[in-house]
Amino acid sequence: MSLITPFGGRSAQDEILAAANEHLERLIRTVRLLTNQLEAGEFKDLAETTKVVRDAGAALQIAFRERENVEKLRRKDAGIVHDYAIDFDAARDEIGRRLDCLRAARNADGLP
Structure with missing residues (x-):
């Protein structure tokens, strides 16, 4: 899955997170x-x-509180929930593979 942002560049959220992280490092x-x-x-x-x-x-x-908030935003932006992220590309491939197996099994000779 790809993230599409306006103008093909970094999203505004990425820039805000980078600025916040820089400020926290300075602090x-x-x-x-x-x-x-x-x-x-x-x-x-x-x-x-x-x-x-x-x-x-x-x-x-x-x-430290703000760094935790920035990390939560990064994790949310990356699709990570409860320490897990869903790989939609892999899920889509697996669903396609299983559908192909079902189609092949349906057209098998002599089998209903």
Whole structure:
């Protein structure tokens, strides 16, 4: 089965998913940078450190939640439901094969 998109290019959903994934990667890199700065002791004020830790944790939770949503959209777009995808081309071929067997059996000599 082939997916037909307008103008033969990437669909708008593909572009949105790519942009969302890029944004999430950037957010995760920023949280890693903040974590490294915290570990290096670059924040001297306790209030500032507490705020950075709280904000970084919240940002990371949002990033993981959004990454999960992006993955769900990708899986849905690919036709994957409950970890399974239906291969319509293979199903169509198998149905055709079985119909051919039934047609051949119907025209067999001496058999009803």
